[in-house]
Amino acid sequence: RKEVEQDPGPFNVPEGATVAFNCTYSNSASQSFFWYRQDCRKEPKLLMSVYSSGNEDGRFTAQLNRASQYISLLIRDSKLSDSATYLCVVRSGGSNYKLTFGKGTLLTVNP
């Protein structure tokens, strides 16, 4: 089983649609969770950290379910500029800074 698994995608949605990304992780000791976005041939950019209570940043909502080892990202009212690869990322714990990335899910928002 892979350490971090994401929906394989790709997702193609029209502008204004709501899209959800799902992710599971295998290490129950994982302590920090993130969503990054990566544009083609660019570096990953931190989109948001994910907290146990869930968190929202504008059109983006992230949820964490530790019992199910499941992370989600919801994008509402999608824009053309949201087109990118979305990476689910997990940090194992302690003072370890190692991030484990999922393979990523490509999103294309169409006009």
Place this chain on the structure above:
Amino acid sequence: DAGVTQSPTHLIKTRGQQVTLRCSPISGHKSVSWYQQVLGQGPQFIFQYYEKEERGRGNFPDRFSARQFPNYSSELNVNALLLGDSALYLCASSVGVAGATTYEQYFGPGTRLTVT
């Protein structure tokens, strides 16, 4: 404020050669991590350095080595290059290990290495 900087941007090497990649973290950040990203995959962890000491190592051969300097910049060295080393090499900066309240990492633009 300047973000993470990496040099060079692109590099073409032949098999068997050696390469050195450089990274300068965000001002005030003391930890640097290196990742390798091959096409179609997420980044894979190679090393983490904090206060000039290696604090973590991924599943990469001994051909890969790194170091961190007193100014917190870092170099990644790869010896005896193989075709499979062709990838985007990313450097990530974070506040640091001791007393960290956040483990967020910020990536530089990367060095795209092509081995022929």
